[in-house]
Amino acid sequence: MKLLKKICTDKIMILIVLLAAFLNLYGIWNDKYANTYYTTAVASMLQNFHNFFYGSLDSAGSVTVDKPPVTFWIQTISAYIFGLHGWSVILPQALAGIGSVLLIYFLVKPTFGLAAARISALVMALMPVAVAVSRTNNIDSMLVFTLLLGAWFLFKGIRNNSVGCMLGAFAMIGVGFNMKMLQAYMVAPAFYLFYLLAAKVNWKRKLGILAGSTAVLIAVSLSWAVTVDSISKDQRPYIGSSQTNSVLELAFGYNGVSRLTGNQGGGRGMTPGTSNSGASAGDDMSAGSTPPSTNPQSGSSQTSPAGGTGQTGRTSWNGQGQPPFGDNGRDGGGGGMGGSFGTGTPGALRLFQTELSGQASWLLPFVLFGLIAFFAGIRRNQITQKHKEGLFWLAWLGPAMVFFSIAGFFHHYYLIMLAPPIAALAGAGFMAMWKAYRERDGWQTWLLPISIVLTAAFQYYIVQAYDSTIGTGWSILIAAAGIAAAVLLILIRSQEKAWKQAAVMAGLLVLLIGPAYWALTPITYGLNSMIPQAGPGTADGRGMGFPGDGGPGGMTPPGMNAEGNSGISEDSRSSGDTAPAGSDRTAGSAASLDSTRSDFRMDGGRGGESGQVNVKLLAYLKKNNTGQTYLFATNNYGTAAPYMIDEGQSVIIMGGFSGSDPVYTTEKLEAMVKSNKVKYFLVGGGMGGRGGSTEITSWIKEHGTEIPSSEWNGTTDNQADSGAVQNGPDGNMTLYEVSVN
Template identity: 35%
Template sequence: MMADRASAPQTGSAVRRRWQPWALAAICVVAAGLYAWDIGGSWGNAYYSAAVKSMSQSFENFFFGSLDAAGVVTVDKPPMALWLQVVSVKILGYSQFAVQLPQVLAGGAAVVVLHRTVRRWAGENAGLLAALVLALTPITVAINRINNPDTLLVLLVVGAAYAMTRACEGPRATGWLALAGLLVGCGFLTKMLQGWMVLPAFVAAYLVASRSSWGRKAADLAVAGAVLVVGSFWWVAATALWPEPKPYIGGSEDGSAWDLVFGYNGFGRIFGGGNMRGGGQMSAGPPAGSGSSDAVGGMPGGGGGPGGGFSGQAGILRMFGDQLAGQISWLLPLCGLVLAAVCVSGVLRLRAGRRLDRRGAAGWVLWGGWLLVVGLVFSFAQGIMHPYYTTMMAPAVGAIAGAGLVRFWQWYRRPARRAWLLLPLGVALTVFWAFVVVMRNPDWHAWVGYVALGLAAAAVALLLVQRGGRRRLARAGLALGLAAVLAVPSAWSVITAVGSQDSMNGANAMAGPSTGMFGGDRGGSPGGTDAAASVPGGVGGAQDSSGQDTPPQQGAGAPGGMGGAPGGSTAELSEEQQALLGYVESEAGDRTVPLAVEGGAMSASPYIINSDLTVVAMGGFGGTDDAPAVEQLTAWRESGELGFVLIGGGRGGIPPSGTQVSSGAQSPMGGEEQARGEREEWVKQNCTQVGPKAWGGSQDSSQQLYSCR
């Protein structure tokens, strides 16, 4: 990656063409339109939306990220992304729009910050192209339309890249490095160790760019490291030092944030472990120790289950498989060509005895290292791996593609150099791959593939014929080439935003045709298998976020016919649920905990969102956390604080407690299911069942309401 700079930074007003600021404004308008379209009609990830409502009711709930208003159990991620949503709700009131608005703002801000970052390194045109690519990346459009933490994570690490770019320029490097460390630390408090994946590229870029002594470099990096550690762990330490009683940290095995950092949200994501492994074995339940929004439907997180799981089998080609190719891979062949060409150019430059442009090389190291490290980690991850995690690769793809196309255009215009062929080759290679991906689902808007082919053919013809000829025609070839390269991802992004609500499914947000989950078909296109049918229990679910793990689709198909899934987009209550809620409201009086719901967030989130009652989601996200413990239930009952308990609902593919598991299948959640079983046993022994006729339920309902008054 040792090469001369893509182009001189064009920061002076004298070199900025008048159209360039307008172009950036247009890109921002497009991004905002795609991210904001109809967001007022969905709760996005209802698991987080329920938590936002609970967090807005007390400072302790806000600080911990409590799922329920009683402060019993938290979400299974750090709360930084949710803090912004709570602020929005406090200003605008609790609504779907208020919950989703911070995503639109953070997504748009990331586009602007990426432009400013790449512009400083590779010039204005490269910055504009990078911003456009990020804005139109299909998986980025999909995830920026729901309230998962990935959107804020991308903004934070892009902001850190800006600080690193300034540090590589020389003046006040220590301060800029410290700012980069702080922003990555905030990324850690958004999705834990995923925020740290950019660090190897950042350190390498600074070492390449800095002309300081090795002692000064070490001191600068030590300062940045200290800020990084404090910025990453202050919340974790505060939760440990907080006096009892305090919320149980959801997804952990011992109720602590430290366990969450190094277990489920840490090395478990990379190396798997137990049912968290993505190797391809279908399990009877979700990953052990999850209790998390990433584990749903009883599917292994990374690559298990029929058809290869949510993101396909782990391996070097995972990004190009059926599940992920349409989300992020569109410009990966172009990025590979760019990085290879820049490396060769740098080697030739050094062999010719020419000086290395350290700042230019540092930019290639930063963005190339980012893409390679993050891409490889995601490709080989054995734990939970959802398609929308790959949005973290989009800024690097945009930067490399933008700077690379500018470089290829410069080489194209130079006489007597074979490097001029790289521009038409890059266009042809990119469009060829796009056409291959489109033809995997020929019944889903295949026309855009043919449009891209036509544009590419015209562009390549002009670029081959007009080199050295009329500059205007050559520029026309460049314009057509850019249109061809971005045609398919742009179409997928627009269709995802305005033509379908599939991307609003917090369980497994995806762009394009619904064929990503388990290699099946969410949308009914020919040749696929129904994802919902692949999950035990018949409920389509998804293991989620590297920070967010989400349950199956919400609706009448939920286990027991009583609940929706927090991953669903509406979180509406059925008539039966509304009747139950009305009964509890009229009978519970002023009890502190009028309703506790077994079955985790899937069962409880709709009640939390659609009522002002304090509803406790027993067991956290998946119903397997030891919160509330039996001792807590006993204390509530003895003090007259507990009103009713609803039990019997399953989560995704997890059968209700006591259900027989077929021979050869793994027992659901192993020891983690023990906590749920103990709670249900306590309820049956200490509370009285309320007949369905009393609260308006059906006789065949699998859920039972118990009065603990």
């Protein structure tokens, strides 16, 4: 309550919080499904406690999502209170984003002062990637809030010499592990270093408390994983996206080391009958065509053989849902044109490249000069609390920057991990440079004007890449205003303090023009909730490594023009309907890539990876249900999503995220059919591994009777009246009634 009272008396901070609330909350009610994968899991978790505890993707509790369930527990509680909607599962993350702004303020203010705290909070509120992620039901916004809450406990524990707060701080990292596994551990070095530097106890007590805190960290981190792994595999869901049906393997493999190396292969979720040659599930071409590869020198796309067979005219995506645009069409690697998702070329300057810089790097040059001013006069016997806290934020920022500079596989929105330390150091560094400038402290006097002009130049570099989208005015404005502010600061060095303060604040505000514009883009341009990022033209899956499709970032898929489309009308893409038989959409790579792009679309009509409820199909399945537990089974969660989310139906998803997790065997399905749990199977289509197991599909066809499309397919003018229906992104779907004697 004391903290809230402090906020209420700070009118400027109230405005900053209101700004954060607007950026994070406005328009979230327009997102029907948010990230469909996670929203489908919430629909499942609302159905029973078994699914809730495990974070099950489907109603049968047969496969989990690819992350631990803590964030989804919170989303499920929100959906239970407000009903299951896109906005109700986004709401916890939006509030977490606002909460992170408040926590930055409370963390910075006691040591660095009110002005630094306000600046840090404002920078955090305007951090583009933080806004983009907070407007979705992805995990990272909640993760950052949890880690900042841990930092608050840490600072309080050291200030009050409280062992309980110390244990709570490391417990928060453990909670973060149960949100997104090893990503939470990025901050652990900062926590350890800060306690060693700042705790006012002897070394023996320090080491004892750190040992106890580490024990708490490990216990909380592994509590859910060890519990789940210790349960018999036939009594719990398959661990989605794992190779060995183990949470620990998922944590330290797919969600751990593989993120650094970029190797997402190794046979995870391989479709039966494929070889384990180091390629991922998505490299099985049984359900797709030859993947595209890219010439990293020319940026041109071409088709190269991959040894696959099957349907032509479709592009294979791998088991993680990413396009095979890495090395030789394999996933991960970060190669080619800026990696699989346009994350730039690994190296020391990766965060300054066009592909990533617009997400969180806007103020990095400013922070660098602030650190110089901050630590310029440090002496071994003169390390103050400011220096210690500065080192804490630097120890958070440094490892995260190193990871994202060299990692082989990550998405743009992971860069939210950089937001808190950049915000805190921007405020602290500004005050250090302002003090040196105001007091005309030798060479340090020049740090503030130099930092402003160089940061403005860097921001010009970021913005000018989008001149064709937003016009040249923005980039020119930032560059000109930055130069003008720096020159003014130089000219009035000897003037009165009031003039200096006004000029300095003007210079700072100039540096917030670019971040503010980018932070608004999720509202003004729309947002891809599956893989969110900020920047002009990021809706409709743009910016996901497709340059010309909303700005620089990767490669234009074959068959698409420079605008990122294939000639198919926007109406046909966004309506959830399919093209008429014989149209271009069914004929070649342009159409298939358009369908692929639609798979990652996120607007109110499509919901990213789901189609719409086929009303006639729903009525048919309900009418002919003779006591089965599950309405139907399918190989693609996008097909199941609208029935689970909108209609509250129980649906089996046979293959997890990729469609290729080995969740079911034919024997298990046969037992479920015999026990009257399910009899209808809606199968087919899919991209990459999303066609599901060929063995299971063959079993369904062998034991099933194909239901004529005319009996269940709610056709429209844009749908072909044939024996199969194109349903959203899932391609040709066929309904079977399966019976086993």
